[in-house]
Amino acid sequence: MSESLADIIAGLPKSDTWGPTTTSETMLNGVPYQPFSKSDKLGRMADWTNDGKDGRDGRGGRMQYNRNYRDQQVYGASSASLFAAPAAEDEASFSVVSNVRDSIKTRFGGRGGVFTRGRGQRGGARGDSRGGGRTQQLRSGGRQGGGQPGYNSYDRGGRSNTGARGRRFGWKDYDKPARNRDASINVKAEWELVEEIDFNRLGKLNLEADSGEDVDTYGFLYYYDRSYDKQPVKSAEKKLNPVDRAVYNVTASSDPVIQDLADKGEATIFATDSVLSMLMCATRSVYSWDIVIVRQGNKIFLDKRDNAALDMVTVNENAADAPMEGTEGNKDGINQPPALAEEATYINHNFANQVVLESGQKVEMANPNPFYNASEETEPPASKAYKYRKFDLSTNDEAPVYLVVRTEVDAVQKNSTTGENQFLTVRALNEFDSKAQGSGGALDWRSKLLSQRGAVVATEMKNNSCKLARWTVQSILAKTDMMKMGFVSRANAKANDRHVVLGVIGWKPVDFAKQMNLSLSNGWGIVRTIADMCLARGDGKFILVKDPNKNVLRLYEVPSGSLDEDTDDADDDEEPAAQEEQE
Template sequence: MAHFQLPEVPTDDGLWGPPTGLGAAQALPEEFRQIPFSPFSKSDRIGRIADWNTSGSTSDDRNAASTVSGRSTRNTRGGSVPAYPTGAPVNTFAYFHAEDESSFSVVDNSRSTATRRGAASSAARGARGGAQAGARTSAFGRGGAQAPAASTRGGRGGARVTPVSTMQRGARRGGYRDWERTQRKAREASITVAPDWEQLSEIDFVRLHKLRMDVEAPEDLASYGALYAYDRSYDRVSVRFERPLQPRDRVHYNPTTSDDPVIQEIAESPDNKAQVFITDSILALLMCSPRSVYPWDVVITKTEDGKMFFDKRANGPFDFVTVNENATEPPIELNDPANGPNPERNVRARINTPSALSLEATFVNENFGFQVCDESKKPYKFSHPNPFHTSADDGQLASCGYRYRRFNLSTDEEDPVEMVVRTELNAYVPGATAKAPPSQFITIRTLNEFDSRAPGAGGAPDWRSRLDQSRGAVVATEMKNNSFKLARFTVQSILAGADNMKVGFISRANPLDPYRHVIMGTSWFKPKELAAQMAYSLANGWGIVRTIIDLVRDAPPGKFVLVKDPNRPIIKFFKVPNDFDQNAEEEEEEEEEAAPEAPEEE
């Protein structure tokens, strides 16, 4: 065990402290007798924070240097610096760093505040009248206008001001009412946090970015549904040969995890070893959550035997597609001050709100997937029919195949963690011959353009003039403005084992008409290559999911809600009552009953 032995310290009975004279030399240990003593001053600021932004030496540095050299002990501003004891070897431990600094080079070429002030004052010395007043450090003139940071020249009547645009070529030009855009209201949460909810944990996105976990290839458990062939004629669609988007009445099922009969059958099977059950849309959102900006929530149910079901709420954010969520200036609400005093009269403002654009993008995404499938050819049927379609009276089924796959998220063989995921495929690419099996299974997604001149467009180019010539620039802009949405599309395709992802570029026929759209082009993307282009790490996504699973495993059985903060990059984990969904529905019914009926018009 480590120990420390105190040295022997001789004392003087007549005086306080160690003995003086010959006894002092004997009291000092022999290993310290030849080391010279470096005096110090009580005014030395030990622990002072270094200011690296200050140009040149400070007054304290100059005073210390002058004191060491013996020239002066007086501060230039009138304050005195106490001198060291007379006759002390002050240069014993002096450090000169001039030679060391000669090997360094300046990386940051930005001008410091002191340099700008010195330049402004030197430029204004020869000015007369308003020139001297304009070169002062105050940013406001006599009339209250802000003076630009420009050079001044001496003149008789005033200063000659160089335009700011000639000094800052790359500066962004301010738009109309930009000062009001910073005063937007905070976003509202996707779900109201009740007072009886108990917050168990909170995770910020910075921590989520650092998580990593490698997961092996999944195991297919079952497959259901039927797929139609993809119509190859849409590969030839371009801006010059665009096609109108035709709405089609098809039935597409996307129930939550707890309402899936196949998942319930797998969970109750005696051979089941999985503890986590989830759908691909919820799993992709969790894996891409650090890219999300808008609020969302996930309901988690943990049973007594340790099984965990991740569910979505009806009409929640999982059922809709966002637009320009990651743009520098996303779409604005109707009551935003930038829309003016009467936004209800502004047609462009009414149809380009985040909620209106989300409904439009969801409509476009669904109908494009229905339209590009060739229903005249024989469909490819999986081993089981659609588990959610009960009778033919419900309508014609859309092209959709469900794959139930099991992923192993275990980090230790003694503590296995397995997950069952329901994934979706949208179509297949036929083989070389009519009797050949499908060559590829694909997913179908869309990117939509609403109005390149409207607020919230995110600097996207006009597709009618740039899509055919510079498709790469259009895709790069969409990756920036819709990073979260594209990452979710890509992860869903990877989870389903799709060979390719078909992306359609849909635009409005008229920028002021959100109900008529045209198909302006299509592109093929391999999911893993697209993830690499977007700098998305699949290992990071699995690490995020395993961290959330560990939070639920450490909690007691019950019901929980995972909430994305609407205005901060934070995820909160709440313990909620088991009937909180029912309470919300009862409150809505009571409000509807209590609402007064509208008077009938005569």
């Protein structure tokens, strides 16, 4: 009476059978359709266990997607791997997968023989037969200790032969959190945004200008002490002593000489070398800064605020791992950006006054110092000459545009060959701690400045590109013959109040600009573009602000009295603080 299983199955309707329905839309002669090349051999119909070379299921294969080969893929060419039968598996092929890097060091290349390159380099190093590699950095213009001119070489395994230790700068930079820096000035809601220019547009500007001509000279100069050019003995390092001298940093609109030249109609644009160099080197800047632009009739004055950010000398602004603020976790107070800027400014002021011979002769300019008043000052004037120079920024003869800039010269020296006077600008680079965060992979100056001077200079060009570019532009604007660069280090890395002079190196400003790939024509193009934007508007005040976290310049039109209110508020904040200190 009971039916067999075969009879039950035979009695079922065909529509209730297990499995997908058979259609002709996705089938080709009874075989599931899959695109493939005619040269491919068919294996299994489907293979879901095929592993890629990166170990991830189903995402590998000989022609897996790769951004470097995305334009070379052939449609259907990778389907052969889906039909290929995998090799037989056995227990001998079983292995434990671990994501922990092997800590065993190989003979060449450090851990696992890995050779890492810095960001931005093309290709890899050509490996030798032993698994190593050799590469070289960009030309830096100096000589290394090994005698190779202008290169930073690396030994096998990617380790720098310059002696720097610590982390590899540039490694996993993409994984670092973005820093949020504060702006140099608070932008108010009533300010009108005139223009926003990114650095890519600024870098394409170009304007050829002449070498300039002297309009008038003021002040005097002492002779430079050539003993600082000799490498000091370690046991007799020269200390940096505080030298109190009267130094002035008057903005363009407050300069009596510039006001007199403006009344005579000598030029359209008026500026000081400090403000003008910042604008010409804007594309190299990282920190925020601002420039106040005043238009009076057809005249443009490039000014600065009191205690402006561009008056301070930055330290390692362009380093890959720049010094961190206290809010970012830097507990070392003397190595934070504001403290380092104050230290560098203090060093530059004293170094320029220390390296001149005040007891000897001095060179008088055509006019006395326009800012010094002997009846009011308690300190003697510093060795400083002010040269007011005129440049032609015209693009056509119909609408001439001239610029007058006040430049500064720090010292003078006799030419050893001709005996003529050579004008000098004196600046100082400072070392705080080669092992601290923010050092930018700098070498130890005490041990490497003499033997690897080129490597030291190349590192400073990389870490302080904006600062060195500004100093070079100021020297070229003043048309000085030589730029003296001092190397000053802390007597103790943990204290920022005592310093020693390790050496002085001199360069011709034009040659130094070529080594830094500095384009003056691009700087003149930036100046003329910003001036034309202000001339297209009416009389009033403008402020040019560099964004603290982006490579962008923003030009605002400021209502009358807005900037004065900011100055008054700052003064009100300082008075209670001063009263608290006195109490």
